[in-house]
Amino acid sequence: MTEQSGRAERAGQAEEVDVVVIGMGPGGEHIAGSLAEAGLRVVGVEAELVGGECPYWGCVPSKMMIRAGNLLAEARRIPGMAGREQVAPDWTPVADRIRAEATDDWDDRVAADRFTGKGGRLVRGRGRLAGPGRVTVDGPDGRSTFTAVRGVVIATGSRPRVPPVPGLADVPFWTNRDAIAAKEPPRSLLVLGGGSIGVELAQVYARFGTDVTVVEAADALVPMEEPEAGELLARVLAAEGLTVRTGARAASVRYEGDAFALALEDGGELTGHRLLVATGRGADLSDLGLDTVGLDPGAASLRTDGLMHAGHALWAAGDVTGHGAFTHVAMYEADIVIRAVLGESGPEADYRALPRVTFTDPEIGAVGLTEHAARERGLTVRTGLAQVPSSARGWIHKAGNEGFVKLVEDAERGVLVGATTAGPMGGEVLYGLAVAVQAEVPVERLRHMIYAYPTFHRGVEDALRALR
Ligand SMILES: Cc1cc2nc3c(=O)[nH]c(=O)nc-3n(C[C@H](O)[C@H](O)[C@H](O)COP(=O)(O)OP(=O)(O)OC[C@H]3O[C@@H](n4cnc5c(N)ncnc54)[C@H](O)[C@@H]3O)c2cc1C
Numbered sequence: 001m002t003e004q005s006g007r008a009e010r011a012g013q014a015e016e017v018d019v020v021v022i023g024m025g026p027g028g029e030h031i032a033g034s035l036a037e038a039g040l041r042v043v044g045v046e047a048e049l050v051g052g053e054c055p056y057w058g059c060v061p062s063k064m065m066i067r068a069g070n071l072l073a074e075a076r077r078i079p080g081m082a083g084r085e086q087v088a089p090d091w092t093p094v095a096d097r098i099r100a101e102a103t104d105d106w107d108d109r110v111a112a113d114r115f116t117g118k119g120g121r122l123v124r125g126r127g128r129l130a131g132p133g134r135v136t137v138d139g140p141d142g143r144s145t146f147t148a149v150r151g152v153v154i155a156t157g158s159r160p161r162v163p164p165v166p167g168l169a170d171v172p173f174w175t176n177r178d179a180i181a182a183k184e185p186p187r188s189l190l191v192l193g194g195g196s197i198g199v200e201l202a203q204v205y206a207r208f209g210t211d212v213t214v215v216e217a218a219d220a221l222v223p224m225e226e227p228e229a230g231e232l233l234a235r236v237l238a239a240e241g242l243t244v245r246t247g248a249r250a251a252s253v254r255y256e257g258d259a260f261a262l263a264l265e266d267g268g269e270l271t272g273h274r275l276l277v278a279t280g281r282g283a284d285l286s287d288l289g290l291d292t293v294g295l296d297p298g299a300a301s302l303r304t305d306g307l308m309h310a311g312h313a314l315w316a317a318g319d320v321t322g323h324g325a326f327t328h329v330a331m332y333e334a335d336i337v338i339r340a341v342l343g344e345s346g347p348e349a350d351y352r353a354l355p356r357v358t359f360t361d362p363e364i365g366a367v368g369l370t371e372h373a374a375r376e377r378g379l380t381v382r383t384g385l386a387q388v389p390s391s392a393r394g395w396i397h398k399a400g401n402e403g404f405v406k407l408v409e410d411a412e413r414g415v416l417v418g419a420t421t422a423g424p425m426g427g428e429v430l431y432g433l434a435v436a437v438q439a440e441v442p443v444e445r446l447r448h449m450i451y452a453y454p455t456f457h458r459g460v461e462d463a464l465r466a467l468r
């Protein structure tokens, strides 16, 4: 604390700074750090850990778990391909690695020092707006108030959405945080929700010996993606011994002894030693003081324009904007905010080629519109589908080669508006198609280029040939 800020706080006055960033997840940390490096007086406000959900309870530790699960799965593919295998899964190195390498045992000192090393000032506590350009923070040392002369950035992320299933609020269910911090795999696990979190964590735990059941209300797993992706995952997960229940709605939940009982609307009942609720995430705008700047605290997300303005001298980035709960969206929007605050020109936000990767095995890469979404928009759609196992590389790969490439073309313009790449390294195969969607490369051009043999991405050429 500087002498001036100490005096201001003791006197109960507002301290003047250039920018206040509320929420220091991937989006907020990038904005606050970059603006501080640019020489602005920046206060970063964080209620929990600098770095947010991604490094401590999200992307990073979950992908460490997935890497470990994939190693086991690859070893189990050795018979018939490369000899004999004897695999003994052990969660200890996974849990240890998450503590030692990913999260420092959920200690954010390195991230906090990184920010202050750039010249920023970290204020711990819960921030809220108290009028235009004014922020109060309630923290361990009491309340501080700031006036941000350039403006305020809201990057408060999202939190799990818990459905109103009778009994659920009264039982000790897991969210992603418990599933990431677990020191041992449970004997059995019920997973409510078959979206990204549900399927990624379900497959990992099953590979470490947990008896897993996935309960998804929609008719398919990962229902926001192409139906072929959900069908593929259901088939693969079932082959690995998981139980997958789609079109299944939970009617009530009980916790008795050491087990959960999940009653379904169709009359069935499922049991498990742990219950992971992974039914989506959403922003919580209720306690951000949005009413003090004329915005609706009851909205589902913070509406922004193309330069991420949520209001006058007020910007937002990341999950809170509702454009896709992904770290790459938070970072992309953060870059736009940084430019806007610094008065630099640049393109507005463009979500046409928003990439998603579900890191199951097979990975599900997707970009742009699904066939359904494209038809809903009234486009004249042609689709092309190619199966990975029938490609040269897929056939060579053999064990674990399930997957497909699906292309969605706006036939009137002759450009791709969406693509899905499921299979080994599906998320990496996606890249070329993300460029094609973003740059609107004519399908005719894509047809007449050279695809290296025998790569997985050569399936794109087959799918282009199948467009109709
Ligand atoms: C299990 C899991 C796996 C995931 N895997 C991936 C993946 O592989 N790839 C990917 O792209 N995305 C993944 N995500 C999503 C990714 O974690 C989020 O999209 C990303 O963290 C969003 O960043 P953010 O900055 O918007 O918000 P967050 O990371 O949510 O950070 C927001 C921060 O704001 C703080 N905060 C909130 N309110 C206040 C307040 N009033 N005052 C002060 N501080 C406040 C919070 O404490 C938090 O630290 C995953 C998420 C989960 C849960």
Ligand SMILES: NC(=O)c1ccc[n+]([C@@H]2O[C@H](COP(=O)([O-])OP(=O)(O)OC[C@H]3O[C@@H](n4cnc5c(N)ncnc54)[C@H](O)[C@@H]3O)[C@@H](O)[C@H]2O)c1
Pocket (backbone or CB within 6 Å): 163, 165, 192, 193, 194, 195, 196, 197, 198, 200, 215, 216, 217, 218, 221, 222, 223, 224, 248, 249, 250, 278, 279, 280, 281, 324, 325, 326, 356, 357, 358, 359
């Ligand atoms: N690989 C990645 O990039 C990655 C990984 C994990 C999470 N994430 C991000 O985090 C967000 C949240 O993940 P998520 O998996 O919780 O949400 P999600 O929106 O991906 O999936 C939630 C699923 O739960 C289902 N559902 C909702 N209510 C239900 C109910 N009562 N009973 C049964 N099923 C129900 C939905 O139909 C949906 O399929 C994702 O949208 C994604 O943006 C990304």
